[in-house]
Amino acid sequence: MSELTDLGVKALRDGIRSGEFSARETADAFIAQVAKAKSLNAFLVETPDHAIAAADAADAARAKGDTLAPLAGVPIGMKDLFCTKGVQAAAASHILEDFKPPYESTVSQRLWDAGAGMLGKLNMDQFAMGSSNETSAFGNVVSPWRREGGGNAPLTPGGSSGGSSAAIAARLCPAATGTDTGGSIRQPAAFTGITGIKPTYGRCSRWGVIAFASSLDQAGAMARDVTDCAILLEAMAGFDPKDATSLDAPVPKWEAGLNADLSGKRVGIPKEYRSDGMSPEIEALWQQGIDWAKDAGAEIVEVSLPHTKYALPAYYIIAPAEASSNLARYDGVRYGQRELPDGAGLQDMYAATRAAGFGDEVKRRIMIGTYVLSAGFYDAYYTQAQKVRTLIARDFENAWIECDLLLTPTAPSAAFGLGETTDPLSMYLNDVFTVPSSLAGLPAMSVPGGLDKQGLPLGLQIIGKAMDEQSVLNAGLALEQRAGFTARPEAWW
Amino acid sequence: MEEGQGFDRLSPNGNKAMSNYRIQGATGEWEVVIGLEVHAQVTSNAKLFSGAPTAFGAEPNTQVSLIDAAMPGMLPVPNRECIRQAVRTGMAINAVINKWSRFDRKNYFYADLPQGYQISQLYHPLVGEGVITVQLDEKDPDSEVKEIGVERIHVEQDAGKLMHDQHPTRSYVDLNRSGVALMEIVSRPDMRSPQEAGAYLTKLRSILRYVGSCDGNMDQGSMRADVNVSVRKPGGELGTRTETKNVNSVRFVMQAIEQEAQRQVDVLESGGRIVQETRLFDPDKGETRSMRSKEDAHDYRYFPDPDLLPLVLDDAFLDECRATLPELPDAKRGRYESELGLSAYNAAVLTADADTARWFEALLAESARVQKKGEAEVAKAASNWLISELFGALNRLGKDIEDSPVSPERGAELLGLIGDGTISGSIAKQVLEIMLETGDAPAKIVEEKGLKQTSDTGAIEAEIAKVLEANPDKVADYRGGKDKLFGFFVGQTMKAMQGKANPQVVNELLKKALG
Amino acid sequence: MSVDKATVEKIAALARIAISEDEAQRLVPELNNIIGWVEQLGEVDTSNVEPMTAVIPNTLRLREDVVTDGNVRDDVLANAPQAEHGFFAVPKVIE
Numbered sequence A: 001m002s003e004l005t006d007l008g009v010k011a012l013r014d015g016i017r018s019g020e021f022s023a024r025e026t027a028d029a030f031i032a033q034v035a036k037a038k039s040l041n042a043f044l045v046e047t048p049d050h051a052i053a054a055a056d057a058a059d060a061a062r063a064k065g066d067t068l069a070p071l072a073g074v075p076i077g078m079k080d081l082f083c084t085k086g087v088q089a090a091a092a093s094h095i096l097e098d099f100k101p102p103y104e105s106t107v108s109q110r111l112w113d114a115g116a117g118m119l120g121k122l123n124m125d126q127f128a129m130g131s132s133n134e135t136s137a138f139g140n141v142v143s144p145w146r147r148e149g150g151g152n153a154p155l156t157p158g159g160s161s162g163g164s165s166a167a168i169a170a171r172l173c174p175a176a177t178g179t180d181t182g183g184s185i186r187q188p189a190a191f192t193g194i195t196g197i198k199p200t201y202g203r204c205s206r207w208g209v210i211a212f213a214s215s216l217d218q219a220g221a222m223a224r225d226v227t228d229c230a231i232l233l234e235a236m237a238g239f240d241p242k243d244a245t246s247l248d249a250p251v252p253k254w255e256a257g258l259n260a261d262l263s264g265k266r267v268g269i270p271k272e273y274r275s276d277g278m279s280p281e282i283e284a285l286w287q288q289g290i291d292w293a294k295d296a297g298a299e300i301v302e303v304s305l306p307h308t309k310y311a312l313p314a315y316y317i318i319a320p321a322e323a324s325s326n327l328a329r330y331d332g333v334r335y336g337q338r339e340l341p342d343g344a345g346l347q348d349m350y351a352a353t354r355a356a357g358f359g360d361e362v363k364r365r366i367m368i369g370t371y372v373l374s375a376g377f378y379d380a381y382y383t384q385a386q387k388v389r390t391l392i393a394r395d396f397e398n399a400w401i402e403c404d405l406l407l408t409p410t411a412p413s414a415a416f417g418l419g420e421t422t423d424p425l426s427m428y429l430n431d432v433f434t435v436p437s438s439l440a441g442l443p444a445m446s447v448p449g450g451l452d453k454q455g456l457p458l459g460l461q462i463i464g465k466a467m468d469e470q471s472v473l474n475a476g477l478a479l480e481q482r483a484g485f486t487a488r489p490e491a492w493w
Numbered sequence B: 001m002e003e004g005q006g007f008d009r010l011s012p013n014g015n016k017a018m019s020n021y022r023i024q025g026a027t028g029e030w031e032v033v034i035g036l037e038v039h040a041q042v043t044s045n046a047k048l049f050s051g052a053p054t055a056f057g058a059e060p061n062t063q064v065s066l067i068d069a070a071m072p073g074m075l076p077v078p079n080r081e082c083i084r085q086a087v088r089t090g091m092a093i094n095a096v097i098n099k100w101s102r103f104d105r106k107n108y109f110y111a112d113l114p115q116g117y118q119i120s121q122l123y124h125p126l127v128g129e130g131v132i133t134v135q136l137d138e139k140d141p142d143s144e145v146k147e148i149g150v151e152r153i154h155v156e157q158d159a160g161k162l163m164h165d166q167h168p169t170r171s172y173v174d175l176n177r178s179g180v181a182l183m184e185i186v187s188r189p190d191m192r193s194p195q196e197a198g199a200y201l202t203k204l205r206s207i208l209r210y211v212g213s214c215d216g217n218m219d220q221g222s223m224r225a226d227v228n229v230s231v232r233k234p235g236g237e238l239g240t241r242t243e244t245k246n247v248n249s250v251r252f253v254m255q256a257i258e259q260e261a262q263r264q265v266d267v268l269e270s271g272g273r274i275v276q277e278t279r280l281f282d283p284d285k286g287e288t289r290s291m292r293s294k295e296d297a298h299d300y301r302y303f304p305d306p307d308l309l310p311l312v313l314d315d316a317f318l319d320e321c322r323a324t325l326p327e328l329p330d331a332k333r334g335r336y337e338s339e340l341g342l343s344a345y346n347a348a349v350l351t352a353d354a355d356t357a358r359w360f361e362a363l364l365a366e367s368a369r370v371q372k373k374g375e376a377e378v379a380k381a382a383s384n385w386l387i388s389e390l391f392g393a394l395n396r397l398g399k400d401i402e403d404s405p406v407s408p409e410r411g412a413e414l415l416g417l418i419g420d421g422t423i424s425g426s427i428a429k430q431v432l433e434i435m436l437e438t439g440d441a442p443a444k445i446v447e448e449k450g451l452k453q454t455s456d457t458g459a460i461e462a463e464i465a466k467v468l469e470a471n472p473d474k475v476a477d478y479r480g481g482k483d484k485l486f487g488f489f490v491g492q493t494m495k496a497m498q499g500k501a502n503p504q505v506v507n508e509l510l511k512k513a514l515g
Numbered sequence C: 001m002s003v004d005k006a007t008v009e010k011i012a013a014l015a016r017i018a019i020s021e022d023e024a025q026r027l028v029p030e031l032n033n034i035i036g037w038v039e040q041l042g043e044v045d046t047s048n049v050e051p052m053t054a055v056i057p058n059t060l061r062l063r064e065d066v067v068t069d070g071n072v073r074d075d076v077l078a079n080a081p082q083a084e085h086g087f088f089a090v091p092k093v094i095e
């Protein structure tokens, strides 16, 4: 049955609907793959019973002749940042180890309501802070990809949604949820040769998603191709009165609206993204993407986003500031781990609990965030960063006068080796292409564009106007059809 | 929000120094400068950012949602009613309503603060500058009137509660109050005496209760004041202030000010310096003391709450808030004097509290209906009866007006019986006592007890004859010119009639009989 | 702005993260590196620019004043490291 795990969301959904195979067979096939792939460390918790229950419900519904739900019987992976009722949600941090939420996040609930089943909770960078998955408290995820002739050096699957990207690339699940604060869906998608979309800020409810940086966090879909992303996102998105920042707008029928013809679309190429140090391979890939867009009927225009270089420093003020406050609740009082040294008072308990429970990168960001908000510094750092953010959003608004979409590389390089990047600042620079659209809350996706000379996947990023996920998906589809990306990692795990 | 910004700037209203309150020190007189930050619980069914209930006195942690417990991924959504009540309160003190405001996070760690931050409003409060007019002695129409500036009103979350006395080595956390909506009402440092502060707090409480935005229950913690006090030589530079937290009665606020001001004068005159600090009022000892535990370098790192968008109010919302404002105490008091012809004293007493005014107006309407007269015609008698008779009785019973065993309708019936001459004022006192005990209708009591006033001239003449016969010398004295004795004959006749004779008829018949 | 060891210790204390001397020492250059880098934002002329308040132009929705939640004490206390008699328990606090 191993070929069932080669199918994507659409093929599985349609196959289960038509009776070509059962949902139970499907679930069993993926469960077996997950069980065999421990060495990837992609799953923190396996939940075969959840997947089987959803599968059996789908099979039973079909047997009764009921109309099947949109994702009936499709097993997926759930990033550990989502609260899942009765199943550990730890954000890959010791401080939340064994935390079993008595509630279900809105996004995961929507997926279960759509008939999907959960194969397990996916590893990630701790509290979604990281770009390589190395900040997980439970060991990093290893990418299923390896360099050609580069030995067996373990590579990063990207981060923070690295468990999701690795699991999809290794065919452990056909799709998974991700979350993207500064590129955490797009960069891992690019590193593992899969597709991922971060919708407009507010499309997916943040209720029940463990917060990193509230004004940036956005859930999205990760899968093997654009169509599957459209299907998954359609089930995840939608207005939620429990999230005050949720967009009160209907969810378009994105799958039905897919159209790879880009005639009449103007695709902008932001000149500021063409940095001096850009690798020739990335530059070539970008040019390839431009040619494909042209081939699909798009008009190519050069545009300017003058404040691009300030996006990353603004992000590294805003995100840590919000995080320092969002993570104050992890204090060992109401849930999670508590560290209580002998004779410790309340405040000592907090300090010991947080010292033991948070990883180094989380602590670093809490410290930065605390610093930039502290007395005397607030205006110089935080207020200035939010003003720059206004300018960055304005840059995009100005660009939309000249174009409908933007095309850029997703990341400045292919996946790097685990342990290769140790300086925090160099790690932050990984997000240079993804962060500006995050700051502006715009929909953006990564699609595989090809392989570099080491045989590792590279991604192309498409950024769209707020609420215009359809155009982003359509451009993604146009590129996907032309890229014909079929490479996959050879199973070594 | 706890920080008082109010001390930088005195109210623009330019009050002349109306208070003569001075502390007499060895180096001369000292003036006291006072500002109050009042936390008032907004009357609402559900909490500010969650759907959990707000009722007082429930089992621990039962009125708590996952949001109030700050579970991972939980998000706040604001309660319209809490915003609406804060806006109405602002309107009631003629304050600027900010159509654009925002919530900020105030970050600090404490076991009663589950999120690790309080959602409050620092940079853009919902309500800006307003003013409250206070009269130093509400009962004395000639006492000083002063305007106290209100700098702002903002909306914020209450914290939970820590209990220290249930276990030898542990404190217990109850989150029932966590997330309950508060208005923080920050005055300008415009007060100069404990009396002014007391009058301000009393007036503020009265306004809140009229508006219905807070029940003003200070003993249940619905209203508590942080008291900022500094002293200076009259007219001199502002001194360093201290903040005495969470004082929960008008009397304690006045005491705390008195004690704290005296302490500051003592410190300064013995060559010391006032430290800007947080203090606690100990009602048992009647003094304030330093809360050193709370003094570790505070840095609240306020920033806009990214879970909440800007709060933008439209005109329809504001119009509704304004349209539903009741007549407020100052306006009502003026109207009682000008339209109902009540004395300044009666008007002040009846309007000081919303429940009293409501009760009085019900009594008034019903009295007018029963007696088929205009309200202005019955107002005086009704107000006198309410203040001297019913208040006296309730006082004895230890009851508030809203728990009065006599309803306004029954009160109006009783007033009607006086008005139409069925009973006299003194019989009415007896009838009221019986009403308070039995809850019976006054007419029924009068009927059953035979208390009806009589104008039966035959019966009265018979009693008069007996009185004159029994007091021949007094009759002679009267006829000899001792006019004053007339009252004696009236009294004797009324007594003989057991108070039930119509006094006017008695007067007429006596005059005739005495010639 | 340069961060020294005392500042690192103050920030860690504010953030309630216990750190050792060594960690404080190690964090000094790390934080300086990052803080120094974000300070390039100072170059941007932001006069007459409002700080961003809503990522996607939007204003706050308000909910109705209805009790829809609460009475879930078991859920509230389910994950508590220490719960007694319906309360969360913490080391004794002296006020």
Ligand SMILES: [Mg+2]
Binding pocket: B001, B002, B003, B004, B037, B226, B243
């Ligand atoms: Mg205060």
Ligand SMILES: [Zn+2]
Binding pocket: B001, B002, B039, B156, B184
């Ligand atoms: Zn406050």
